Amino acid sequence: NDTATNEIYTLSLHDALPIFEHIGRYIFAQNFTKYFSDKLDVIIDAGCGNGYGTWELSRFCQHVFGLDNNHKAIEHANEHYKKQNITFQRFDFKDSLVDEMKKHMTTQVDIVVAFEFLEHLENPTKTLEELNIILKKNGYLICSVPNPRFESISDNGEPTNEFHKQIFSYEEITNLITRSGFSILKSLGQPMINTLLKRETKLIRKKKMTVTSSDIKAFHDEETMRYFALMFAQPEKENIDKSYSFIFIARKN
16 A cells, blocks of 8 residues: 555554654744745645644645545544645545646645655655646755664565655665755754664663653643654754654755
8 A cells, every 4th residue: 555654553642752753843844834924825745644744834824735545544634633724635646646736726835745755655756756846936845754774674675664665775865856856955864862762662672661651641741742842853964864764855946
């Protein structure tokens, strides 16, 4: 199944540290939208998952489209994060994104957000080229993909994560983005939260700790989660190679 978020339903909804990482990326993208003096017309959240990130992005935009191929994700998004300026839609990225968006928009897109998305696609080149077409001149792409250092890989070089179709080295993903008609403005990572997650895993494995971040009820509070996401999961330029994901801001050529 060529979807960006089927895996979210195989994980605990209370895996706190990975959720801080997820929230941190979207808060970062939302803050990026504040740089524009005029309110943005359209943002696309490609591989929107359960809809939380789309909701974050909607604060400074006339309309946000959250697209995902997982019908459960879209159902959850519509139930929990639907608002007047958000459209959640199930979409198979094997189909023509250009044709689909023509049905819904009278203007081109200002920003595309695609976090932990491209590695799920059979043909990421096709999708990136289509995203480039629907973006306005000088429109922005904000995306992330997993760092292969932290991906489990089989003996034949394939990802063991059944939902991942691609593994990108830093060079491969930057080349793919630039070949698809973008100029990369910034490369970032989230090394601090990844360090915390690895340390927690190590202490649990050595039985030096029995309580995980997922077990602490306070970490499930929205305000607390946003605080920890801001403190430990904001993308930064330093130590990108130690981050679980490579994060990019790119502009359409």
